Amino acid sequence: MIARTDLVFVRCTADGRTLLGPTSREQGARWVGAYAPHAEAWELILVASCQCCGSLDVVVRAGVQHRCERHRDRNPCLVDGCRRTIAAGRNELADDQSICGAHWRRYVPPGSPLRRTYNRFFRLARRHGWTPGLIRRFERFWTGMAARVRRQAAEGFVDQREIDRLFGWSEAA
């Protein structure tokens, strides 16, 4: 997965001059697109930046995750554009594993199907422990939930039926 705040430089392939950047991938691609007849003359150079704040002063690199000094043990809220960060604690650095309190309450409110499903995992874990099977299902749940929350945040609406379909518990649990 491409880290969401990674930035690019647009560089001239002929003489290596930097023509634009650092800027977002979209901006860089758009700029190159505007020069389409000569597109082969430009290249996008990906530069690492802190996923929490966009700083180019990266001191931590863990796979595609990059962090500045201030955010070396923080994770960004998974909602794009949210500037809140969450302590990584014992979890690994990631940009889709944490959600801030405000967005959690907004997109996974108490009583919603997502929250009920989430709570159900913890009820099962209390009863039977975090078995490998339960962990696998929880990870699947979280991935789907993160994708939903991101889409909702981008589109601003909730399709209840889709949530039911995605997270309905058909298997006996």
Ligand SMILES: [Zn+2]
């Ligand atoms: Zn940072």
Ligand SMILES: [Zn+2]
């Ligand atoms: Zn947030």
